[in-house]
Amino acid sequence: MTTTTLKQPSKILKILKAIWNGIRRIPAVYFIFFGIFIVLGLLSPTYQSTAGIMAFLRRTSPLAILAIGEMIVLSTGGYDLSIGSIVTMVVLGSSLLLNNDPTMMPTAIWTMLALGLLIGLVNGFVVSYLKIPSFIATLGMMLLVKGGALYWVGGAPRGYLTENWRAFGRGYFENVPLVDRFPYALAILLILALVTYFIYHRSNFGKQILAIGDNVRASQLSGVRVRLVRMIAFVISSLFAVIGGIMIGGFGGVNVTIGEGLEMQTIAACVVGGVLLGGGKGSVMNVVFGAFTMEAIFNLLNLLGLPKPYKDAVQGLIIIAAVAYVALSTRKKK
């Protein structure tokens, strides 16, 4: 009798401990994101409605797509700083090509994807064959693409983005069950995230990416074609930047600073999502939520009505705090 009563609490403790262990295994980014999102919901009823949440997801999809692409490069141990300029190029170049003619939409998109492919190949070539650290290689590419795009359009935005081009970013599937309106942007994000998930987590190629990030020499010796894998990583990142750029162009007007600073925001999103700078660790799902977290932070700061300068400062503080939290919580698990 006494033994059972003594045993029972220990059983409950065990279950509690198992649950606690399960909770501890959840990456920190989810706590941060849902924490911020709940605050958003409490402050503004928009974020309680399905329509509001869908609008939020639509806005944040481009950043998430950029972040997935960047994660691939970060996982190999490199950086891709050229993606912000690629977004600028896509928006400026497309508006010039479209020139208010909706039938030009496929041409514009294929041209941009081809340019993205070319940029990715050059980045990969410069890093793999000229042995230039990717930080510098893609920094050079950032200047090159930005200068090239501005030279192409003559320094100021020209032409307009047609409605059918913009639809990728701002359009909705109507009358979808459960959510009523489902953004195209989110659908594109889901498809790309799923594809990347299988490439990154389930394929041999994904293992090779992580192996390079962990130890280049060891992976080389075990037969990984390091240069090829690097090239493909940069191509994926550039192509995703083009796709993200098409969606970003859908929201705002055409301006020359539209992609400025995006590379830093994206890298921050990746790190909040638990990606290790220097390579060897990453997760598609967590990075997507890292991007959501960044957007939620911007929205929260907007909602609080802070003037722009304070937003920058608070954003900096939150990034440091979030990354410190992610870093500390992963270290404890080890």
Next chain:
Amino acid sequence: MTTTSISENRFKRFMRHVNIPPVYYFLVVIFLGGGILDQIFSDGQIFTNQAILLNIIVRSVALGIVAVGQTLVIVGASIDLSVAYTISITAVMSSYIMQGKTENVPLAILVVFGIGILIGLTNGLIITKLKINSFIATLGTSLIIKGIINATFSNYTGSVPKSFQFFGYSTIGPIPVAIIVLILVVFAGWFLLNRTKFGAHLYGVGGNVEVGRLSGLRTDRVVIGAHILCSMSAVLTGLFLVSRLQSGAPWVGPDGLYDLESIATSVVGGTALAGGKGGVWGTLAGVLIFGVLDTVFNQLGMNPYLKTVLRGAIIVLAVASYTYRSKKEAA
């Protein structure tokens, strides 16, 4: 026949002894190439006019001072993205405090160096104690500084007195003060890295933190020290810029792209981003390459957007000029 081979050997041995960073060859190529283009397409002043030659160096002073600091940080396997806004805050704060009066100059200098030390200390502490990657940590602090500047200043604020423009414009004999300051800073950087205990520790920490720690270094202190020095070099650049512009504006740092360009010049000069390798002489060459480019582009009257394109391409080529033979894979 034999004599030439001996002298060649001697030459090679001499070159190995002085250990010139390979990027100096690229600098010479760029300078000669630019000069020849200038001869053909413009008035050919680069080779003939001494004022233009000096101007190449004066152009490089702002970037050069902060790049030396950045090199220290990179040698320690860290990175500092906050230098651009550190330059901005120095420029606006100093001209705000000076208000065109000579008697306020010492106070202004004291305050901005105080701010610089504070920024460097914060960066160093976040990186070493919170164990946040330096890239993200300094990105965060740069956003914070940006916010603080833009919240307090929105345009040109205050002005510097005539006496303070000494730093930016006057010459001692034929040599501008700015160039002397740059040389002193580079020399100080060299001395610190190659002739002091701190420098040796910095190379050790940059090469391998764990090994450094196990051999009894206080690695955190070394990294924090490098960050403080880097922020102070950014402050010096800010003071130089404000003395040239005569008034500080919040956009002087980011508009000059001092954060990314100081990193680029360090790497162009042969400092490894992974840390533990490199030095300030290479960085000086990197900075001079940028100065030569600017001057050549100006002489040729080039389209500003094409300038950006060529800058990007030449950063890559400059690094490629010595890395393409390396057997190690880059990251």
